[in-house]
Each structure stands twice: as structure tokens, then as C-alpha cells.
Amino acid sequence: MIGMLRMVVVLSVLCGLSGFALSYLKMVTAPRIEEQVLTYVQGPALARVFTHTQNSPIADRRKFPLDHGSITVFPALRDGKLVGVALEEQGKGYGGEIGVMVGFNVASDTLAGIGITTLKETPGLGMRVTEQAFSGQFAGARTPVALASQGGSIDGVSGATISSGGVVTAVNKAVQVYSRLKPEILKVWSK
Numbered sequence: 196m197i198g199m200l201r202m203v204v205v206l207s208v209l210c211g212l213s214g215f216a217l218s219y220l221k222m223v224t225a226p227r228i229e230e231q232v233l234t235y236v237q238g239p240a241l242a243r244v245f246t247h248t249q250n251s252p253i254a255d256r257r258k259f260p261l262d263h264g265s266i267t268v269f270p271a272l273r274d275g276k277l278v279g280v281a282l283e284e285q286g287k288g289y290g291g292e293i294g295v296m297v298g299f300n301v302a303s304d305t306l307a308g309i310g311i312t313t314l315k316e317t318p319g320l321g322m323r324v325t326e327q328a329f330s331g332q333f334a335g336a337r338t339p340v341a342l343a344s345q346g347g348s349i350d351g352v353s354g355a356t357i358s359s360g361g362v363v364t365a366v367n368k369a370v371q372v373y374s375r376l377k378p379e380i381l382k383v384w385s386k
Contacts, residue, residue, distance in 0.1 A: 237269075237283065237296060240310030243330075244281050244298035245271040252281065257383055259376050266372060270384050271298070271307070277384040279307045282372060286364030289357040290315035293324070297333075297369035301381070308334040309366060314358075321358035329359070338370040 233253050241252050252269035259266055271279035281298040293314045298307030311325045323329060332349050333340065340363055341347025344356075351359030373380075 236294075236312050240283075240296035240312045241269055241281055241298075243310035244296055244308045245279060247273070248279075249273050259379060261372070266376075268376065268380060269296075270380075272384070277301055277381070280373070280380055281307070282369055283312055284365040284369040284372065285313075286361035286366075286368065287357075288314060288316050288324075288361035289321050289355070290317065293358065293361040293365060295362055295365035295369070297366050297373075299373050301377075304338065304377075306333045306336045306338065306340070306366070309362070311362070316355070316358045320352070321355040323352045323355060324358050324362050329362075333366065339367045340370075 248271040250272040256267050256269045269281040279300050281296050283296050285292040285294050294312035296310040300307050309330050316322050329352050342349050342351045
């Protein structure tokens with residue numbers, strides 16, 4: 196009986212120490228992971244969305260509170276004035292979540308463009324949503340957007356209907372968030 200109790204105490208201590216070590220490691224590496232995501236995932240997507248900015252959208256980013264947490268908004272400035280913003284949303288694709296950086300022209304409330312940040316779609320099919328032939332259709336589009344098969348103006352990728360729909364879903368989620376946050380966004384960058 197004492198041997199069993201000793202084993203339970205030893206295992207409990209080991210589990211506690213392991214949990215502490217893992218949580219400490221996560222806390223220490225979180226800023227570095229965020230920096231890597233900004234540099235190698237979101238940065239290239241922002242470069243596809245905003246081609247003529249005079250600022251660094253990554254350096255000037257701000258977080259805005261939402262009901263389910265917060266969202267990061269990336270501004271595009273020209274001559275010191277806000278001309279566009281971008282934010283990232285996800286939509287369900289065939290292989291999992293598709294991350295889409297969605298840019299908005301602030302003056303006209305149209306889409307500035309999109310950039311795919313993350314996806315696990317089928318090579319040769321679903322991965323084609325990253326190609327200019329598909330993603331280029333979003334630049335200048337009025338919101339909300341829909342696939343041509345659903346009465347909209349966006350031609351889906353042939354053979355990748357689920358992936359195309361996932362991108363459209365992510366864009367429309369971003370449209371809702373942008374519409375909700377626009378007054379706050381304008382206050383922050385109108386100074």
C-alpha cells in the first residue's frame with residue numbers, strides 16, 4: 196500500500212513539473228513564434244494585398260477586441276492617410292482551415308485584394324486558390340462576395356469547389372468584422 200502511494204506521489208510530482216515546464220516553454224517562445232508568423236506568413240500575404248503602401252502594415256498593426264477575443268488589423272497608409280486595412284479570417288476548405296488575409300479600400304469599402312496565409316488543400320487542385328487567376332478576382336470587388344455558381348462574380352477553381360468556397364467564406368467573415376470595426380479603425384488612424 197505504501198509503495199502504491201509513493202508511486203502516485205512521484206507520478207503526480209513528475210506530471211506537475213512537466214506541466215510547469217511546458218507552460219513556461221510556451222510562454223517564453225510565444226513572442227518569437229508570433230514574430231515568425233508575421234514575417235513569413237502574414238507579411239507575404241500583406242505584400243500581395245497592398246502593393247503601394249508607404250508604411251509597414253506589420254509594424255503599425257493594432258489589435259481590436261471582438262466578442263470571441265481580438266483581431267489584428269494591418270493599416271495601409273499613403274501620405275500619412277489611411278487608404279486601406281487588412282485582417283485575417285479563416286474558412287473551411289477540403290483539407291482544413293484556409294487562412295485568408297483580406298484587404299479593404301477604406302474610401303470605397305471595396306476589396307483591395309486577398310492573400311492566402313495558410314492552407315492544407317490538395318496539390319494541383321485546392322492549392323490553385325493561391326494562383327492569381329483565382330485570387331486576383333477579389334481586387335476591387337464589392338462586398339459581400341459569392342461564387343458564380345451561387346449568383347456571384349467570383350469564378351471558382353474547377354475541381355476545387357470546397358476550397359473556393361472556403362476562401363469566399365473567409366472573405367465574407369472578414370467583411371462582417373471590417374463593417375463592425377470600421378468606426379473604431381477610422382478613429383485610431385485618423386489622428
